[in-house]
Amino acid sequence: MLNFSYHSPTKILFGKDMEFEVGKEVANYGKKILLHYGGGSIKRIGLYDRVIDSLKKEGIEYIELPGVQPNPRLKLVRKGIEICKEEDIDLILAVGGGSVVDSAKAIGIGAKYDGDVWELFEKKAVPKDTIPVGVILTLPATGSETSNSTVVTNEETKVKVSVRSEIVRPAFAILNPETTYSLPKEQTSAGVSDIMAHIFERYFTNTRNVDLTDRLCEGTLRTLIKYAPIVLKEPNNYAARAEIMWTGTIAHNGILGLGREEDWASHKIGHEISAMYDTTHGVTLSIIFPAWMKYVYKNNVERFAQFAVRVFDVEADFNNPEVVALEGIRRLEEFFRSIGLPTTFKEAGIPTDKIDEMARRCISNSGGDSVGFFVKLYEKDVLEIYKLALE
Incomplete structure (x- = not known):
């Protein structure tokens, strides 16, 4: 820590x-x-x-x-x-x-x-x-x-x-x-994606011995996964709305990132989509995060396997952690789709002809030559993540 x-x-x-x-x-x-x-x-x-x-x-x-x-x-x-x-x-x-x-x-x-x-x-x-x-x-x-x-x-x-x-x-x-009772379903779902993304940016770290904040992140994610479908079916369910509202605050007040290096690459990659096409922030994150995960998971397969087991109840397999990790990413995509969110440019109806420009802008707007800390991503890496998210 x-x-x-x-x-x-x-x-x-x-x-x-x-x-x-x-x-x-x-x-x-x-x-x-x-x-x-x-x-x-x-x-x-x-x-x-x-x-x-x-x-x-x-x-x-x-x-x-x-x-x-x-x-x-x-x-x-x-x-x-x-x-x-x-x-x-x-x-x-x-x-x-x-x-x-x-x-x-x-x-x-x-x-x-x-x-x-x-x-x-x-x-x-x-x-x-x-x-x-x-x-x-x-x-x-x-x-x-x-x-x-x-x-x-x-x-x-x-x-x-x-x-x-x-x-x-x-x-x-x-x-x-x-x-929040009157929120349209698409805003509720995009909000859930945004909240989850704030947790992911902190959870996926190379910092060791952070089990307490790991557990806090995992518990907050599991709360979202449980209550998001409920509020979509029962928009006036106070208890469910309260859980979602409080997770949104907890996810980004800093407490979940204490003592650990945070990443924030996916937010910067997603910002370029919003800046270019005025796409809802949470939608850009439901598209980018699964693609980012597929691109970087091998850097720390054990952490992604832990995510799969603790958050999505994937059966642990210590002999095949990569299989477990990939199943966790698949279940995340499945969850996003289940609450009406796209996980690709195609599903969101976003044009794909400017991904080279967005990759360049992502790096230039970062003030350095790379983004992220879990894995340092350069322009070519950002472009590959966009490509993974196309369809």
Whole structure:
């Protein structure tokens, strides 16, 4: 196990009706906020009205900035930064899914930076301060409600990259599973894929003697595998929704990666698909992760065999660990398909004529000559993974 330092300051309010507490939480940070959200979904489910009522009871002034899209856009982030600077905003309240939260985080650090916020994403500078961000989560997926990262897409250059910094962790996050009842099945499934991917990026490591976090990762994955089919059949099943929502937070608040080297190659490979075709993030991951696994499993067959046995109940065979490992990958693909997710470009209807360009961009956008740590992947490797994912 590697040395580590861990601090997660986000206050979590979990459960039914917790959104009614938002006014009191916001009041701890000031009296003027930027209310940031996506489209009309929070209004259709009545969440918007409940939030506004709670804010008004505490005398909170709010300026609205709707319009966040999946794969949040730099243009809207810049608009939010202008508002925050002009209006002297005390806190940004993100009401929605991970894209809204990521957009709010980017606005927060951009509003405290003298230059253009994109310089932070290009790694030309590091964020030193932020406007606090509060969250009311409506889509379990990205884990952004407690994570130390934010991902934004530059729509002009089609570059999707992240900023990772402890200062972007939200001040508080309100999680009411009831707000997820109305999610379309495809969003629920894509969210499950996203959550699983956050665990995979930590689980597949070459670091030895990390059995505790191995078991935590495996238990979280098994929870998703058990409850995802239930919420798809019973969308108003509170208990099942609660399990999924909490796994989304646990998967990406950092706890599962403590003491171990993480990978993150598959996310970067998937980001190029989202940047190029605006594909849902979770969908890119259900396509890329099985292909990545097939490409790298021989680097540590025993770990992949362990994954197969402990997560998908494949029968152990110490004489043939490769067979066990491959069966685990097959069962993962089977699971993705069972909840309506594609595992290839063809199944997703994604064009395949730009995989060479995406492989080049994946490496160039990484800031180095490779991506990943489980196996260092160069441009030719990324291209081969795309090819494995074609059909």
